[in-house]
Amino acid sequence: MSAITVGSLVVHRNLPLLGFGKVFCIGYMYALVGFIDASGRREVKRLGKTFIEPASDLSALGQFDGWRIETTSDCHPVAPSATSGTGKSRKAVGPAAWTLNQAYERFVAHYPDGMSGAQYQNAERTWKANQRELWAQQFPPGHLRALAADDPLAAGALVMKVVQTKEVALLARKGELPVLNWALTKGSPAPFLLALADVVEQAEPTRATFEALAEALESLPTLNPGTRVLSWPTLTVVPFLVRPDVHMFLKPKPTQETARQLGVDLFYNARPSWDTYQRLLTWSQGLLDFLKPHGARDMVDVQSFIWTVSGPVP
Structure with a gap:
């Protein structure tokens, strides 16, 4: 069985209805995977690496062309317009006001x-x-x-x-x-x-x-x-x-x-x-x-x- 890396095409071991998934981040314990089911619905899941396995059919990889997901280093998705967790753009910290x-x-x-x-x-x-x-x-x-x-x-x-x-x-x-x-x-x-x-x-x-x-x-x-x-x-x-x-x-x-x-x-x-x-x-x-x-x-x-x-x- 081939190793799973970023970009690998995978399936969920227990939830086949999720369809094929592409790995966007993989860490020590968890992976962030974008799934596309048979109807074309997309879903992003962060899950333990033991729950995914390489897909045997790689023909579905083309479905993921153009799909980009920004992630943190611990494999959480980052919203395109926000990193604050509140839906607002995170403001950069300015120079120190105090010593x-x-x-x-x-x-x-x-x-x-x-x-x-x-x-x-x-x-x-x-x-x-x-x-x-x-x-x-x-x-x-x-x-x-x-x-x-x-x-x-x-x-x-x-x-x-x-x-x-x-x-x-x-x-x-x-x-x-x-x-x-x-x-x-x-x-x-x-x-x-x-x-x-x-x-x-x-x-x-x-x-x-x-x-x-x-x-x-x-x-x-x-x-x-x-x-x-x-x-x-x-x-x-x-x-x-x-x-x-x-x-x-x-x-x-x-x-x-x-x-x-x-x-x-x-x-x-x-x-x-x-x-x-x-x-x-x-x-x-x-x-x-x-x-x-x-x-x-x-x-x-x-x-x-x-x-x-x-x-x-x-």
Whole structure:
């Protein structure tokens, strides 16, 4: 059997009615395929590589002449007129409005004693450290995987104990939080929990585990059909709380605002992608290096800095 590459003519192993497909992108785990069925209807699907196989009849390849699909590096289609995920053209990021020192001045306007002060520690670090300790107590090494297999709803409930806090909510209480809570405590969370274990147990983030986690999160059943559970906050909140040494939390508005003011282009798209997350991690590491002399220890401090300076100065 010949290898499948970009441009290959393929068929779906389980859905022959999709017709022939042409591969427009192929990555580590997924492929983006444009299908044309017998009636001429076109459909684009991003699916696991195991679901496609080379077509035995190559005569249909001519049907795809002139069909072009722009893709991200992780094989998501990019709309011809938009890359923002909102239907609007993505605006290029202009020159920086702030220097890093000016951004830090905005930070100390909120926390005059800096990151070592009690005001900052109580507002930003302590409760997140408590949630990380709670995770360690609930999930000693190997326990998340075992519980996900034996009693996934119980495992999901324990994960939500880490996410749900009485302090500042990282997830929107009227949207993201209840949707994720239902999916993990009432749905079928086992695949997501196993993908989550892969992410938090790795020494550092990788494309493969990030994309697998996003795919598992998007596949979670929800209480109301059409409700979207996959978002940047729901995808990044647990890895960030559990492993702030290497993972970062992305809340769209404050993150985009601070990045814009500092002249950083994250190539943000509302749909999570490895490209944007990798840019976020690179930028965050640079901020951490800058903030370490001011008392920063990990991505908790970077996230707090990004959120704080994105708002008005008191």
